[in-house]
Amino acid sequence: MTDVVTYTRHDEIAVLRIANPPVNALSQAVRQGLSDAMDRAESEDGVKAVLIVGDGRAFIAGADIKEFGKPPMEPNLPDLCTRIEASPLLVVASMHGVSLGGGLEVALGCHYRVAQPSARVGLPEVHLGILPGAGGTQRLPRLTGAEKAVEAITTGRHIKAPEALELGIIDKIEEGDPETVGLAYARDLLASNAARRPVSEMPNPQGIDWDATHAALLKKGRGQLSPATAMRAVQAASELPFDEGIKRERELFMDLMNTDQRKGLIHAFFNERAVSNLPELKGVAPRALQSIGVIGGGTMGAGIATACLLSGLNVVMIEMSDDAAEAAKGRIGGNLAGALKRGKINQEKHDNLLSIALEVSQNYDSLKDVDLVIEAVFEEMDVKKQVFAKLDAACKPGCVLASNTSYLDVNEIAASTTRPADVIGLHFFSPAHVMKLLEVVVADQTAPDVVATGFALGKMLGKVAVRAGVCDGFIGNRILSTYRAVAGHMVLDGASPFQIDDALTDFGFAMGPFAVADLAGLDIGWATRKRKAATRHPDERVPTYIDRLCEQGHYGQKTGEGYYIYEKGKRGGTPNPKILELIKDEQQTLGITPRDFSDAEIVRRYMCAMVNEAAEVVGEGIARRPLDVDMTLLFGYGFPRYWGGPMKWADIQGLDAVLADIERYGQEDAWFWQPAPLLKQLVAEGRTFDDLNKEAA
Numbered sequence: 169m170t171d172v173v174t175y176t177r178h179d180e181i182a183v184l185r186i187a188n189p190p191v192n193a194l195s196q197a198v199r200q201g202l203s204d205a206m207d208r209a210e211s212e213d214g215v216k217a218v219l220i221v222g223d224g225r226a227f228i229a230g231a232d233i234k235e236f237g238k239p240p241m242e243p244n245l246p247d248l249c250t251r252i253e254a255s256p257l258l259v260v261a262s263m264h265g266v267s268l269g270g271g272l273e274v275a276l277g278c279h280y281r282v283a284q285p286s287a288r289v290g291l292p293e294v295h296l297g298i299l300p301g302a303g304g305t306q307r308l309p310r311l312t313g314a315e316k317a318v319e320a321i322t323t324g325r326h327i328k329a330p331e332a333l334e335l336g337i338i339d340k341i342e343e344g345d346p347e348t349v350g351l352a353y354a355r356d357l358l359a360s361n362a363a364r365r366p367v368s369e370m371p372n373p374q375g376i377d378w379d380a381t382h383a384a385l386l387k388k389g390r391g392q393l394s395p396a397t398a399m400r401a402v403q404a405a406s407e408l409p410f411d412e413g414i415k416r417e418r419e420l421f422m423d424l425m426n427t428d429q430r431k432g433l434i435h436a437f438f439n440e441r442a443v444s445n446l447p448e449l450k451g452v453a454p455r456a457l458q459s460i461g462v463i464g465g466g467t468m469g470a471g472i473a474t475a476c477l478l479s480g481l482n483v484v485m486i487e488m489s490d491d492a493a494e495a496a497k498g499r500i501g502g503n504l505a506g507a508l509k510r511g512k513i514n515q516e517k518h519d520n521l522l523s524i525a526l527e528v529s530q531n532y533d534s535l536k537d538v539d540l541v542i543e544a545v546f547e548e549m550d551v552k553k554q555v556f557a558k559l560d561a562a563c564k565p566g567c568v569l570a571s572n573t574s575y576l577d578v579n580e581i582a583a584s585t586t587r588p589a590d591v592i593g594l595h596f597f598s599p600a601h602v603m604k605l606l607e608v609v610v611a612d613q614t615a616p617d618v619v620a621t622g623f624a625l626g627k628m629l630g631k632v633a634v635r636a637g638v639c640d641g642f643i644g645n646r647i648l649s650t651y652r653a654v655a656g657h658m659v660l661d662g663a664s665p666f667q668i669d670d671a672l673t674d675f676g677f678a679m680g681p682f683a684v685a686d687l688a689g690l691d692i693g694w695a696t697r698k699r700k701a702a703t704r705h706p707d708e709r710v711p712t713y714i715d716r717l718c719e720q721g722h723y724g725q726k727t728g729e730g731y732y733i734y735e736k737g738k739r740g741g742t743p744n745p746k747i748l749e750l751i752k753d754e755q756q757t758l759g760i761t762p763r764d765f766s767d768a769e770i771v772r773r774y775m776c777a778m779v780n781e782a783a784e785v786v787g788e789g790i791a792r793r794p795l796d797v798d799m800t801l802l803f804g805y806g807f808p809r810y811w812g813g814p815m816k817w818a819d820i821q822g823l824d825a826v827l828a829d830i831e832r833y834g835q836e837d838a839w840f841w842q843p844a845p846l847l848k849q850l851v852a853e854g855r856t857f858d859d860l861n862k863e864a865a
C-alpha cells in the first residue's frame with residue numbers, strides 16, 4: 169500500500185483516503201494505492217462497502233498531467249475505474265472541492281456519489297487537447313443523456329454541485345466533513361439494502377444529430393480537434409455496447425494524445441502557472457497592497473480601476489475636472505454593471521464597490537495613503553513625466569509608482585522621479601478588467617520587492633503576469649509590430665488583406681491582423697508610422713495605401729469603415745472594395761507585379777516573422793524565457809492556445825526548418841529577414857526553445 173492512499177476500517181465500511189497534495193492527482197502511486205486497497209477491502213471479512221474520499225482541498229483533480237508524454241505505467245486509469253465498478257462491494261465516492269477529469273471518472277466508476285454543496289465536477293480534458301480517457305465519455309452520457317454529456321465534455325466546464333445533482337452525475341448533496349458525510353451515506357445505503365449500481369450496465373443514451381453536432385464543434389473550435397473528437401466517443405456510447413465503446417474511447421484518446429495540439433495545450437497549461445513563478449523573486453516579499461491609485465479615468469484607467477475593485481482593493485481615481493471625474497465614474501459603473509449582469513458580483517457588492525471602495529478625486533493629496541499608483545494618462549512622455557512628478561510629491565514613501573504605458577521608456581519615466589527604485593511598468597491590455605495578460609515591465613533601477621509587488625497585484629487581479637524588460641513595445645507589441653509588418657509586405661506583393669485574415673483565422677487566431685487593426689483603430693497605426701517615419705531605415709518596407717484611407721477619416725470600426733465596412737448592429741464587417749483599389753495604386757507606384765500566395769505560405773511567413781522577432785526579444789533578455797513570449801501571445805494577442813504559443817509552434821515545426829525559411833525569405837528582403845542570433849545558435853546546437861525554458865527554470 170502506498171502512503172498516498174490510506175486504508176481504515178469503520179465497521180463494515182473500508183475508507184480509502186487519497187492524500188497526494190496539492191490536488192490529489194492520480195499519479196501511478198495513487199492508482200496503485202487505490203487498486204491495492206480495493207483488493208484488501210474485498211479480501212477482509214465483514215467489509216460490505218468502500219468509501220473513496222480525498223484529503224486536502226480536492227477530491228481528485230484528474231490524471232497526473234506530469235506523467236503525460238512519459239511511458240504509460242500500470243495500473244492504467246481506465247482499468248482502475250472498471251475495477252472499482254466491478255467490485256462486489258458497494259462503492260461510494262464522497263466529493264469535495266474539484267473532481268475533474270480522471271477524478272470524476274473514478275467517481276463515475278463508483279456506484280453512488282455524494283458531494284459537498286461547494287463541490288465542482290467536470291471533464292476538462294479537451295482543454296489539454298485530449299478527451300476523457302477513463303470511461304468518462306461512456307459513463308457520463310448514461311447518467312445525463314447524450315446531449316448534456318456532449319455539452320459538458322466539449323466545453324470542459326466546471327459543473328457546480330446543484331446542477332450535477334440535477335443532471336444525475338451525483339446522487340446527494342450533504343454539507344459536512346467529506347469522510348463523515350460519506351460514511352453516513354454508505355451506512356444509509358447499506359441499511360436500505362441499496363444494490364450496487366454499475367453505470368456501465370445502464371442503457372445506452374439516445375443518439376443526437378452527431379454529424380451536425382460534429383461540424384458545429386469543428387467550426388466553434390476554430391481548428392481545435394479535441395471537442396469534435398470527444399463527441400465521437402460519446403456517439404460510441406450511444407451506438408455500441410459498453411466494452412466496445414470503451415475501446416473506441418481509447419482509440420480516439422490515443423489519436424489525440426499523438427497530436428501537436430495536445431503538446432501545445434499541455435505546454436500552455438503548465439506555463440500559464442510557471443510564467444509568474446520567477447526564481448529571482450523566491451524569498452522576496454511584496455509590499456502591502458490594500459489601496460490603489462489610478463491616474464486617468466479613460467477606457468484603460470477605468471478598466472484598471474474596475475479590475476482592482478473586483479479584486480477587493482480600494483481605489484482612488486484621479487481625474488482633471490468634474491466632467492472627467494463623472495465620465496470616469498460612469499465607465500467604471502458600466503464595467504461593474506457588466507460584472508453584475510454576468511453574475512460575477514451581486515447587487516450589494518456592486519453598490520458597495522461604487523459608493524465605498526471607489527473614491528474619485530481631482531486632488532493628488534487623496535493619494536497620500538495608497539500603496540501603489542497606476543498612471544494611465546495620454547501616451548506622451550512629457551505628460552507622463554508631469555504626472556510622475558506630482559506622484560513623487562504626493563505619495564507616501566514606499567508607494568509603488570507604475571505606468572500603464574504600452575511602449576514608452578520606463579527608465580526615462582523613473583529617472584524623472586526622486587525614487588526610481590519604486591517605479592515599474594504595469595502594462596494592461598484593453599479591456600483591462602477582462603484581458604488576462606499583464607506585462608510587468610522592470611526598469612533598470614526597479615527594486616526586487618517592487619517587481620514582486622507587481623506580480624502580487626497581478627495574482628490578486630487574476631492576471632497572467634509576465635516579466636518584460638524595457639524596449640519599444642516590451643514583449644507583445646514589439647513582436648506584434650513585426651508580424652503586422654510582414655502581413656503588410658505580403659499585401660504589397662499580392663496577397664489581399666482579406667485572404668490574409670482568413671488564412672490566419674483558419675490557423676486558429678480569433679481575428680486576423682487587419683480585422684484587429686480595424687478594431688484597435690487605424691489612426692493608432694497611422695500615428696505610429698508618422699512618429700517613426702523620421703528614424704525609419706531606408707530599406708524598411710512600409711505600405712502607405714492604408715494612410716490614404718485614414719486621410720479620408722476612415723479609422724475602422726469606430727468610424728464604420730476601414731479594411732472592412734461595418735453596418736450598425738451587425739457583427740463583423742464586409743471587405744471594403746476601396747482597399748483593393750488603393751493597394752493596386754501603390755503596387756503600380758512601386759512597380760510591383762502582384763503574385764498569388766497560398767494560405768499555407770501566408771501562415772508560414774507570418775509565423776516565421778513572429779518567431780524571429782520573439783527570438784530577438786528572448787536573446788536580448790526582454791523576455792526571460794521563450795515561455796514568457798508564449799504566454800504573452802496567448803493571453804494578450806489571441807494566439808491559438810492549441811499551438812501553445814509561437815515558440816512552442818516553432819519547436820514543433822523544427823527550428824532548423826524555421827531558420828531555413830527565414831534565410832530563404834531573406835534573399836528577397838535582407839533588411840527585414842535578419843535571422844535572430846539566438847535562433848541560429850539553438851539550431852547550431854540542436855536545442856529547442858523548450859530546452860531554454862528548462863534551463864531557465
Ligand code: T1G
Nearest residue numbers: 190193229230231232233234268269270292300301302441
Ligand atoms: N496533474 C498534476 N498536477 C496538477 C494537476 C493535474 N491534473 N492539476 C493541478 N496540478 C498542480 C498545478 O500544476 C499546480 O502545481 C498545483 O496543482 C495547483 O494548481 C484520463 C487524462 C485543479 C482547478 O485538467 O484545472 O484526467 O505549480 O495553480 O488555480 O480522462 O489546477 O503548485 O507545482 O492550477 O487552485 C484533467 C487541471 C487531467 C485539471 C486547481 N484534469 N487542473 O486550480 O491551482 S487529464 C485537469 C486545474 C485527465 C483522464 C484525463 C487546476 C485546479 P504547482 P493551480 P488552482
